[in-house]
Amino acid sequence: MDINSDDLKIFVAVVDSGTLSAASVHLGQTTSGVSRALSRLEEKLQTTLLTRTTRRMELTEEGQLFLDKARSILASMEEMEECIRIRSQQPSGRLAVDAASPFMLHCVVPHVAEFRRLYPEIRLELRSNDQIADLIEHRTDIAIRIGALSDSTLHARPLSSSPLHILASPAYLEQQGRPHSPGELARHTLIGFVQYELGNQWPLRHTGGDTYAVQPAISASSGETLRQLAIEGQGIVCLADFMTRADIAAGRLVPLLQDFNTGYRQQINAVYYRNTQLAQRISCFLEFLQQKL
Structure with missing residues:
Protein backbone atom coordinates (compact mmCIF):
# COMPACT_ATOMS: atom_id res chain seq x y z
CA MET A 1 0.00 0.00 0.00
CA SER A 88 -5.28 31.44 -10.87
CA GLN A 89 -5.54 35.07 -9.77
CA GLN A 90 -5.09 38.10 -11.99
CA PRO A 91 -2.16 40.16 -10.67
CA SER A 92 -2.69 43.91 -10.68
CA GLY A 93 -1.16 47.17 -9.51
CA ARG A 94 2.06 49.12 -10.04
CA LEU A 95 5.34 47.34 -10.81
CA ALA A 96 8.48 49.47 -11.11
CA VAL A 97 11.39 47.81 -12.92
CA ASP A 98 14.89 49.28 -13.07
CA ALA A 99 17.59 48.13 -15.49
CA ALA A 100 20.60 49.50 -17.32
CA SER A 101 19.68 51.12 -20.64
CA PRO A 102 21.04 48.32 -22.89
CA PHE A 103 19.18 45.59 -21.04
CA MET A 104 15.99 47.63 -20.92
CA LEU A 105 16.12 48.42 -24.65
CA HIS A 106 17.17 44.99 -25.91
CA CYS A 107 15.63 42.55 -23.43
CA VAL A 108 12.59 44.22 -21.85
CA VAL A 109 11.06 46.73 -24.25
CA PRO A 110 10.64 44.23 -27.16
CA HIS A 111 8.41 42.05 -24.95
CA VAL A 112 6.31 44.69 -23.18
CA ALA A 113 3.38 44.35 -25.59
CA GLU A 114 3.09 40.61 -24.95
CA PHE A 115 3.42 41.06 -21.19
CA ARG A 116 0.66 43.69 -21.23
CA ARG A 117 -1.62 41.31 -23.13
CA LEU A 118 -1.03 38.62 -20.52
CA TYR A 119 -1.30 40.92 -17.47
CA PRO A 120 -3.36 43.97 -18.45
CA GLU A 121 -3.98 44.99 -14.83
CA ILE A 122 -0.28 45.52 -14.05
CA ARG A 123 0.90 49.11 -14.47
CA LEU A 124 4.52 48.87 -15.61
CA GLU A 125 7.02 51.61 -14.76
CA LEU A 126 10.28 51.08 -16.64
CA ARG A 127 13.36 52.98 -15.51
CA SER A 128 16.80 52.99 -17.08
CA ASN A 129 19.72 53.50 -14.75
CA ASP A 130 23.32 52.76 -15.66
CA GLN A 131 24.39 52.96 -12.01
CA ILE A 132 23.21 50.66 -9.21
CA ALA A 133 20.00 52.19 -7.89
CA ASP A 134 18.76 52.04 -4.30
CA LEU A 135 15.45 50.20 -4.53
CA ILE A 136 13.76 51.96 -1.63
CA GLU A 137 15.02 55.43 -2.52
CA HIS A 138 13.85 55.09 -6.13
CA ARG A 139 10.62 53.25 -5.21
CA THR A 140 11.74 50.33 -7.36
CA ASP A 141 10.21 46.86 -7.04
CA ILE A 142 12.66 44.91 -9.22
CA ALA A 143 16.17 45.80 -10.39
CA ILE A 144 17.93 43.84 -13.11
CA ARG A 145 21.64 43.74 -12.39
CA ILE A 146 24.42 42.49 -14.63
CA GLY A 147 27.48 40.90 -13.05
CA ALA A 148 28.39 39.95 -9.48
CA LEU A 149 26.01 40.95 -6.68
CA SER A 150 27.04 42.59 -3.42
CA ASP A 151 23.69 43.45 -1.78
CA SER A 152 23.10 40.77 0.84
CA THR A 153 19.88 42.42 2.05
CA LEU A 154 18.15 41.76 -1.27
CA HIS A 155 16.53 38.62 -2.57
CA ALA A 156 18.18 37.62 -5.85
CA ARG A 157 16.87 35.42 -8.64
CA PRO A 158 19.22 34.33 -11.44
CA LEU A 159 17.62 34.97 -14.82
CA SER A 160 20.29 34.11 -17.36
CA SER A 161 23.90 34.74 -18.33
CA SER A 162 25.43 36.41 -21.35
CA PRO A 163 28.83 35.92 -23.02
CA LEU A 164 31.01 38.91 -23.88
CA HIS A 165 32.23 39.69 -27.39
CA ILE A 166 35.13 41.80 -28.63
CA LEU A 167 33.65 43.75 -31.54
CA ALA A 168 34.29 46.36 -34.20
CA SER A 169 32.44 47.61 -37.24
CA PRO A 170 33.39 46.54 -40.79
CA ALA A 171 34.25 50.17 -41.55
CA TYR A 172 36.72 50.38 -38.66
CA LEU A 173 38.37 47.08 -39.62
CA GLU A 174 38.68 48.14 -43.24
CA GLN A 175 40.45 51.34 -42.18
CA GLN A 176 42.52 50.10 -39.22
CA GLY A 177 42.90 46.38 -39.85
CA ARG A 178 41.94 43.39 -37.71
CA PRO A 179 43.90 42.52 -34.53
CA HIS A 180 45.08 38.90 -34.50
CA SER A 181 46.13 38.71 -30.85
CA PRO A 182 45.35 40.64 -27.64
CA GLY A 183 48.78 42.24 -27.79
CA GLU A 184 47.86 43.97 -31.05
CA LEU A 185 45.03 45.86 -29.33
CA ALA A 186 47.59 48.39 -28.08
CA ARG A 187 47.79 49.96 -31.53
CA HIS A 188 44.00 50.20 -31.90
CA THR A 189 41.40 52.68 -30.67
CA LEU A 190 39.60 51.03 -27.76
CA ILE A 191 36.19 52.03 -26.40
CA GLY A 192 35.38 51.34 -22.75
CA PHE A 193 33.48 52.28 -19.64
CA VAL A 194 33.92 55.20 -17.30
CA GLN A 195 33.36 54.55 -13.57
CA TYR A 196 33.04 50.81 -14.20
CA GLU A 197 36.51 49.29 -14.21
CA LEU A 198 35.25 45.70 -14.44
CA GLY A 199 33.87 46.63 -17.85
CA ASN A 200 37.42 47.41 -18.98
CA GLN A 201 38.69 43.94 -18.06
CA TRP A 202 38.18 42.03 -21.29
CA PRO A 203 37.93 38.19 -21.20
CA LEU A 204 40.99 37.48 -23.35
CA ARG A 205 43.74 34.95 -22.74
CA HIS A 206 47.22 36.44 -23.12
CA THR A 207 50.67 36.07 -21.59
CA GLY A 208 49.54 38.02 -18.49
CA GLY A 209 46.49 35.91 -17.67
CA ASP A 210 42.82 35.48 -18.62
CA THR A 211 41.73 39.11 -18.46
CA TYR A 212 43.11 41.94 -20.57
CA ALA A 213 42.96 45.40 -18.94
CA VAL A 214 42.35 48.13 -21.51
CA GLN A 215 42.92 51.87 -21.43
CA PRO A 216 40.02 53.29 -23.46
CA ALA A 217 40.60 56.15 -25.83
CA ILE A 218 36.86 56.84 -25.64
CA SER A 219 34.82 56.17 -22.49
CA ALA A 220 31.12 56.28 -21.68
CA SER A 221 28.95 55.31 -18.72
CA SER A 222 26.32 53.53 -20.81
CA GLY A 223 26.85 50.31 -22.72
CA GLU A 224 24.32 51.53 -25.28
CA THR A 225 26.52 54.57 -25.99
CA LEU A 226 29.52 52.27 -26.45
CA ARG A 227 27.51 50.11 -28.84
CA GLN A 228 26.56 53.09 -30.98
CA LEU A 229 30.17 54.35 -31.01
CA ALA A 230 31.36 50.94 -32.20
CA ILE A 231 28.71 50.75 -34.92
CA GLU A 232 29.82 54.20 -36.09
CA GLY A 233 33.36 52.88 -36.54
CA GLN A 234 34.96 54.68 -33.63
CA GLY A 235 36.91 51.73 -32.26
CA ILE A 236 36.92 48.25 -30.72
CA VAL A 237 34.57 47.45 -27.85
CA CYS A 238 33.71 44.61 -25.46
CA LEU A 239 29.96 44.16 -24.93
CA ALA A 240 27.45 41.54 -23.87
CA ASP A 241 25.80 39.22 -26.35
CA PHE A 242 22.26 40.23 -25.31
CA MET A 243 22.77 43.76 -26.66
CA THR A 244 24.89 42.97 -29.73
CA ARG A 245 23.43 39.68 -31.03
CA ALA A 246 21.29 41.44 -33.65
CA ASP A 247 24.20 43.66 -34.72
CA ILE A 248 26.43 40.62 -35.25
CA ALA A 249 23.72 38.83 -37.24
CA ALA A 250 23.16 41.90 -39.40
CA GLY A 251 26.90 42.48 -39.96
CA ARG A 252 26.96 45.85 -38.22
CA LEU A 253 29.53 44.50 -35.76
CA VAL A 254 32.15 41.79 -36.30
CA PRO A 255 33.45 39.50 -33.49
CA LEU A 256 37.22 39.62 -33.00
CA LEU A 257 39.83 37.49 -31.22
CA GLN A 258 37.41 34.61 -30.75
CA ASP A 259 40.22 32.07 -30.34
CA PHE A 260 41.47 34.07 -27.33
CA ASN A 261 38.07 34.64 -25.69
CA THR A 262 37.82 32.78 -22.35
CA GLY A 263 34.06 32.27 -22.71
CA TYR A 264 33.31 34.22 -19.53
CA ARG A 265 29.59 34.90 -19.09
CA GLN A 266 28.09 37.83 -17.21
CA GLN A 267 25.40 36.77 -14.77
CA ILE A 268 21.98 38.45 -15.08
CA ASN A 269 20.03 38.64 -11.81
CA ALA A 270 16.79 40.19 -10.64
CA VAL A 271 16.98 41.65 -7.13
CA TYR A 272 14.12 42.78 -4.91
CA TYR A 273 13.02 43.02 -1.30
CA ARG A 274 10.72 40.29 -0.04
CA ASN A 275 7.20 41.71 0.04
CA THR A 276 4.15 39.46 0.08
CA GLN A 277 1.92 42.15 -1.43
CA LEU A 278 4.27 42.42 -4.42
CA ALA A 279 5.03 38.71 -4.70
CA GLN A 280 2.36 38.04 -7.32
CA ARG A 281 3.42 40.84 -9.66
CA ILE A 282 7.12 40.15 -9.19
CA SER A 283 6.70 36.42 -9.76
CA CYS A 284 4.73 36.72 -13.00
CA PHE A 285 7.14 39.35 -14.41
CA LEU A 286 10.28 37.35 -13.59
CA GLU A 287 8.85 34.09 -14.93
CA PHE A 288 7.87 35.87 -18.15
CA LEU A 289 11.27 37.58 -18.52
CA GLN A 290 13.20 34.41 -17.78
CA GLN A 291 11.36 32.60 -20.56
CA LYS A 292 12.25 35.38 -22.99
CA LEU A 293 15.91 35.34 -22.00
Whole structure:
Protein backbone atom coordinates (compact mmCIF):
# COMPACT_ATOMS: atom_id res chain seq x y z
CA MET A 1 0.00 0.00 0.00
CA ASP A 2 1.35 3.44 -0.93
CA ILE A 3 2.05 6.23 1.54
CA ASN A 4 -0.10 9.34 1.03
CA SER A 5 0.00 12.94 2.24
CA ASP A 6 -2.46 12.20 5.07
CA ASP A 7 0.00 9.66 6.47
CA LEU A 8 2.73 12.31 6.45
CA LYS A 9 0.52 14.97 8.04
CA ILE A 10 -0.59 12.66 10.86
CA PHE A 11 2.96 11.56 11.60
CA VAL A 12 4.31 15.13 11.68
CA ALA A 13 1.36 16.26 13.82
CA VAL A 14 2.05 13.51 16.36
CA VAL A 15 5.73 14.43 16.58
CA ASP A 16 5.06 18.16 16.83
CA SER A 17 2.24 17.77 19.36
CA GLY A 18 4.15 15.39 21.58
CA THR A 19 1.22 13.09 22.37
CA LEU A 20 -1.43 11.21 20.45
CA SER A 21 -4.23 13.03 22.28
CA ALA A 22 -2.79 16.48 21.47
CA ALA A 23 -2.32 15.46 17.84
CA SER A 24 -5.91 14.23 17.65
CA VAL A 25 -7.17 17.64 18.82
CA HIS A 26 -5.00 19.39 16.22
CA LEU A 27 -6.17 17.08 13.45
CA GLY A 28 -9.81 16.95 14.52
CA GLN A 29 -9.76 13.17 14.87
CA THR A 30 -10.13 10.70 17.71
CA THR A 31 -7.07 9.59 19.63
CA SER A 32 -7.73 5.98 18.68
CA GLY A 33 -8.03 6.97 15.02
CA VAL A 34 -4.66 8.76 15.11
CA SER A 35 -3.07 5.78 16.86
CA ARG A 36 -4.41 3.35 14.23
CA ALA A 37 -3.20 5.62 11.41
CA LEU A 38 0.29 5.76 12.92
CA SER A 39 0.36 1.97 13.27
CA ARG A 40 -0.75 1.53 9.64
CA LEU A 41 2.05 3.85 8.51
CA GLU A 42 4.62 1.78 10.41
CA GLU A 43 3.19 -1.35 8.82
CA LYS A 44 3.52 0.17 5.36
CA LEU A 45 7.15 1.06 6.07
CA GLN A 46 7.78 -2.18 7.96
CA THR A 47 9.67 -0.29 10.64
CA THR A 48 9.09 1.44 13.97
CA LEU A 49 9.02 5.23 13.75
CA LEU A 50 8.16 6.06 17.37
CA THR A 51 8.78 4.25 20.63
CA ARG A 52 5.69 4.89 22.75
CA THR A 53 5.33 4.60 26.52
CA THR A 54 2.61 5.82 28.87
CA ARG A 55 4.61 8.97 29.55
CA ARG A 56 6.32 9.96 26.31
CA MET A 57 7.21 9.15 22.70
CA GLU A 58 10.65 9.17 21.15
CA LEU A 59 11.69 9.02 17.52
CA THR A 60 13.72 6.07 16.37
CA GLU A 61 16.61 6.62 13.99
CA GLU A 62 14.33 5.63 11.11
CA GLY A 63 11.65 7.92 12.50
CA GLN A 64 14.00 10.91 12.48
CA LEU A 65 14.98 10.21 8.88
CA PHE A 66 11.33 9.82 7.86
CA LEU A 67 10.38 13.03 9.70
CA ASP A 68 12.94 15.09 7.80
CA LYS A 69 11.72 13.72 4.47
CA ALA A 70 8.07 14.17 5.44
CA ARG A 71 8.57 17.82 6.37
CA SER A 72 10.36 18.47 3.07
CA ILE A 73 7.61 16.79 1.02
CA LEU A 74 4.80 18.63 2.81
CA ALA A 75 6.62 21.98 2.39
CA SER A 76 7.00 21.32 -1.34
CA MET A 77 3.31 20.48 -1.63
CA GLU A 78 2.35 23.72 0.14
CA GLU A 79 4.63 25.69 -2.15
CA MET A 80 3.10 24.05 -5.22
CA GLU A 81 -0.42 24.81 -4.02
CA GLU A 82 0.56 28.44 -3.42
CA CYS A 83 2.01 28.75 -6.93
CA ILE A 84 -1.16 27.35 -8.49
CA ARG A 85 -3.30 29.63 -6.34
CA ILE A 86 -1.32 32.68 -7.42
CA ARG A 87 -1.51 31.73 -11.09
CA SER A 88 -5.28 31.44 -10.87
CA GLN A 89 -5.54 35.07 -9.77
CA GLN A 90 -5.09 38.10 -11.99
CA PRO A 91 -2.16 40.16 -10.67
CA SER A 92 -2.69 43.91 -10.68
CA GLY A 93 -1.16 47.17 -9.51
CA ARG A 94 2.06 49.12 -10.04
CA LEU A 95 5.34 47.34 -10.81
CA ALA A 96 8.48 49.47 -11.11
CA VAL A 97 11.39 47.81 -12.92
CA ASP A 98 14.89 49.28 -13.07
CA ALA A 99 17.59 48.13 -15.49
CA ALA A 100 20.60 49.50 -17.32
CA SER A 101 19.68 51.12 -20.64
CA PRO A 102 21.04 48.32 -22.89
CA PHE A 103 19.18 45.59 -21.04
CA MET A 104 15.99 47.63 -20.92
CA LEU A 105 16.12 48.42 -24.65
CA HIS A 106 17.17 44.99 -25.91
CA CYS A 107 15.63 42.55 -23.43
CA VAL A 108 12.59 44.22 -21.85
CA VAL A 109 11.06 46.73 -24.25
CA PRO A 110 10.64 44.23 -27.16
CA HIS A 111 8.41 42.05 -24.95
CA VAL A 112 6.31 44.69 -23.18
CA ALA A 113 3.38 44.35 -25.59
CA GLU A 114 3.09 40.61 -24.95
CA PHE A 115 3.42 41.06 -21.19
CA ARG A 116 0.66 43.69 -21.23
CA ARG A 117 -1.62 41.31 -23.13
CA LEU A 118 -1.03 38.62 -20.52
CA TYR A 119 -1.30 40.92 -17.47
CA PRO A 120 -3.36 43.97 -18.45
CA GLU A 121 -3.98 44.99 -14.83
CA ILE A 122 -0.28 45.52 -14.05
CA ARG A 123 0.90 49.11 -14.47
CA LEU A 124 4.52 48.87 -15.61
CA GLU A 125 7.02 51.61 -14.76
CA LEU A 126 10.28 51.08 -16.64
CA ARG A 127 13.36 52.98 -15.51
CA SER A 128 16.80 52.99 -17.08
CA ASN A 129 19.72 53.50 -14.75
CA ASP A 130 23.32 52.76 -15.66
CA GLN A 131 24.39 52.96 -12.01
CA ILE A 132 23.21 50.66 -9.21
CA ALA A 133 20.00 52.19 -7.89
CA ASP A 134 18.76 52.04 -4.30
CA LEU A 135 15.45 50.20 -4.53
CA ILE A 136 13.76 51.96 -1.63
CA GLU A 137 15.02 55.43 -2.52
CA HIS A 138 13.85 55.09 -6.13
CA ARG A 139 10.62 53.25 -5.21
CA THR A 140 11.74 50.33 -7.36
CA ASP A 141 10.21 46.86 -7.04
CA ILE A 142 12.66 44.91 -9.22
CA ALA A 143 16.17 45.80 -10.39
CA ILE A 144 17.93 43.84 -13.11
CA ARG A 145 21.64 43.74 -12.39
CA ILE A 146 24.42 42.49 -14.63
CA GLY A 147 27.48 40.90 -13.05
CA ALA A 148 28.39 39.95 -9.48
CA LEU A 149 26.01 40.95 -6.68
CA SER A 150 27.04 42.59 -3.42
CA ASP A 151 23.69 43.45 -1.78
CA SER A 152 23.10 40.77 0.84
CA THR A 153 19.88 42.42 2.05
CA LEU A 154 18.15 41.76 -1.27
CA HIS A 155 16.53 38.62 -2.57
CA ALA A 156 18.18 37.62 -5.85
CA ARG A 157 16.87 35.42 -8.64
CA PRO A 158 19.22 34.33 -11.44
CA LEU A 159 17.62 34.97 -14.82
CA SER A 160 20.29 34.11 -17.36
CA SER A 161 23.90 34.74 -18.33
CA SER A 162 25.43 36.41 -21.35
CA PRO A 163 28.83 35.92 -23.02
CA LEU A 164 31.01 38.91 -23.88
CA HIS A 165 32.23 39.69 -27.39
CA ILE A 166 35.13 41.80 -28.63
CA LEU A 167 33.65 43.75 -31.54
CA ALA A 168 34.29 46.36 -34.20
CA SER A 169 32.44 47.61 -37.24
CA PRO A 170 33.39 46.54 -40.79
CA ALA A 171 34.25 50.17 -41.55
CA TYR A 172 36.72 50.38 -38.66
CA LEU A 173 38.37 47.08 -39.62
CA GLU A 174 38.68 48.14 -43.24
CA GLN A 175 40.45 51.34 -42.18
CA GLN A 176 42.52 50.10 -39.22
CA GLY A 177 42.90 46.38 -39.85
CA ARG A 178 41.94 43.39 -37.71
CA PRO A 179 43.90 42.52 -34.53
CA HIS A 180 45.08 38.90 -34.50
CA SER A 181 46.13 38.71 -30.85
CA PRO A 182 45.35 40.64 -27.64
CA GLY A 183 48.78 42.24 -27.79
CA GLU A 184 47.86 43.97 -31.05
CA LEU A 185 45.03 45.86 -29.33
CA ALA A 186 47.59 48.39 -28.08
CA ARG A 187 47.79 49.96 -31.53
CA HIS A 188 44.00 50.20 -31.90
CA THR A 189 41.40 52.68 -30.67
CA LEU A 190 39.60 51.03 -27.76
CA ILE A 191 36.19 52.03 -26.40
CA GLY A 192 35.38 51.34 -22.75
CA PHE A 193 33.48 52.28 -19.64
CA VAL A 194 33.92 55.20 -17.30
CA GLN A 195 33.36 54.55 -13.57
CA TYR A 196 33.04 50.81 -14.20
CA GLU A 197 36.51 49.29 -14.21
CA LEU A 198 35.25 45.70 -14.44
CA GLY A 199 33.87 46.63 -17.85
CA ASN A 200 37.42 47.41 -18.98
CA GLN A 201 38.69 43.94 -18.06
CA TRP A 202 38.18 42.03 -21.29
CA PRO A 203 37.93 38.19 -21.20
CA LEU A 204 40.99 37.48 -23.35
CA ARG A 205 43.74 34.95 -22.74
CA HIS A 206 47.22 36.44 -23.12
CA THR A 207 50.67 36.07 -21.59
CA GLY A 208 49.54 38.02 -18.49
CA GLY A 209 46.49 35.91 -17.67
CA ASP A 210 42.82 35.48 -18.62
CA THR A 211 41.73 39.11 -18.46
CA TYR A 212 43.11 41.94 -20.57
CA ALA A 213 42.96 45.40 -18.94
CA VAL A 214 42.35 48.13 -21.51
CA GLN A 215 42.92 51.87 -21.43
CA PRO A 216 40.02 53.29 -23.46
CA ALA A 217 40.60 56.15 -25.83
CA ILE A 218 36.86 56.84 -25.64
CA SER A 219 34.82 56.17 -22.49
CA ALA A 220 31.12 56.28 -21.68
CA SER A 221 28.95 55.31 -18.72
CA SER A 222 26.32 53.53 -20.81
CA GLY A 223 26.85 50.31 -22.72
CA GLU A 224 24.32 51.53 -25.28
CA THR A 225 26.52 54.57 -25.99
CA LEU A 226 29.52 52.27 -26.45
CA ARG A 227 27.51 50.11 -28.84
CA GLN A 228 26.56 53.09 -30.98
CA LEU A 229 30.17 54.35 -31.01
CA ALA A 230 31.36 50.94 -32.20
CA ILE A 231 28.71 50.75 -34.92
CA GLU A 232 29.82 54.20 -36.09
CA GLY A 233 33.36 52.88 -36.54
CA GLN A 234 34.96 54.68 -33.63
CA GLY A 235 36.91 51.73 -32.26
CA ILE A 236 36.92 48.25 -30.72
CA VAL A 237 34.57 47.45 -27.85
CA CYS A 238 33.71 44.61 -25.46
CA LEU A 239 29.96 44.16 -24.93
CA ALA A 240 27.45 41.54 -23.87
CA ASP A 241 25.80 39.22 -26.35
CA PHE A 242 22.26 40.23 -25.31
CA MET A 243 22.77 43.76 -26.66
CA THR A 244 24.89 42.97 -29.73
CA ARG A 245 23.43 39.68 -31.03
CA ALA A 246 21.29 41.44 -33.65
CA ASP A 247 24.20 43.66 -34.72
CA ILE A 248 26.43 40.62 -35.25
CA ALA A 249 23.72 38.83 -37.24
CA ALA A 250 23.16 41.90 -39.40
CA GLY A 251 26.90 42.48 -39.96
CA ARG A 252 26.96 45.85 -38.22
CA LEU A 253 29.53 44.50 -35.76
CA VAL A 254 32.15 41.79 -36.30
CA PRO A 255 33.45 39.50 -33.49
CA LEU A 256 37.22 39.62 -33.00
CA LEU A 257 39.83 37.49 -31.22
CA GLN A 258 37.41 34.61 -30.75
CA ASP A 259 40.22 32.07 -30.34
CA PHE A 260 41.47 34.07 -27.33
CA ASN A 261 38.07 34.64 -25.69
CA THR A 262 37.82 32.78 -22.35
CA GLY A 263 34.06 32.27 -22.71
CA TYR A 264 33.31 34.22 -19.53
CA ARG A 265 29.59 34.90 -19.09
CA GLN A 266 28.09 37.83 -17.21
CA GLN A 267 25.40 36.77 -14.77
CA ILE A 268 21.98 38.45 -15.08
CA ASN A 269 20.03 38.64 -11.81
CA ALA A 270 16.79 40.19 -10.64
CA VAL A 271 16.98 41.65 -7.13
CA TYR A 272 14.12 42.78 -4.91
CA TYR A 273 13.02 43.02 -1.30
CA ARG A 274 10.72 40.29 -0.04
CA ASN A 275 7.20 41.71 0.04
CA THR A 276 4.15 39.46 0.08
CA GLN A 277 1.92 42.15 -1.43
CA LEU A 278 4.27 42.42 -4.42
CA ALA A 279 5.03 38.71 -4.70
CA GLN A 280 2.36 38.04 -7.32
CA ARG A 281 3.42 40.84 -9.66
CA ILE A 282 7.12 40.15 -9.19
CA SER A 283 6.70 36.42 -9.76
CA CYS A 284 4.73 36.72 -13.00
CA PHE A 285 7.14 39.35 -14.41
CA LEU A 286 10.28 37.35 -13.59
CA GLU A 287 8.85 34.09 -14.93
CA PHE A 288 7.87 35.87 -18.15
CA LEU A 289 11.27 37.58 -18.52
CA GLN A 290 13.20 34.41 -17.78
CA GLN A 291 11.36 32.60 -20.56
CA LYS A 292 12.25 35.38 -22.99
CA LEU A 293 15.91 35.34 -22.00
